[in-house]
Amino acid sequence: MIAHGFAPNDCVIYFSGTLICSITGSAIADQFGITPRKRGRPAKDEEDKYEPISLRFHPKIITWGKEEAEKRGIGYQTVINEALLEKIG
Known part of the structure; x- marks a missing residue:
């Protein structure tokens, strides 16, 4: 199931199609003292970008x-x- 309306770092739990729990990425960082990884490739320098x-x-x-x-x-x-x-x- 796709969790619409949530940020990529949010923890979303569904059971039988019903939303049970959602925790924002900032709440996870505050509670556990970790910072979620950024997704995707790192940005390239301007001279390394391809046209x-x-x-x-x-x-x-x-x-x-x-x-x-x-x-x-x-x-x-x-x-x-x-x-x-x-x-x-």
Whole structure:
């Protein structure tokens, strides 16, 4: 069941579709002296942000990128991006 109207750090308990208990993230922090983790990726520096665009590559480039990515255990877009950055110096 989705808890609508609650913050991500709230503790919400349902039983048979009925809301039983909800504790806000700040109440948890106050009671237990902990701070809930922030969710998601950390924000990137301005120079590290990528600009979303759409490109069309020859299928050989995509195949090479995917094969290389599989060997290195990273994403193929990262492999292609690294190759392009290396080429421009």
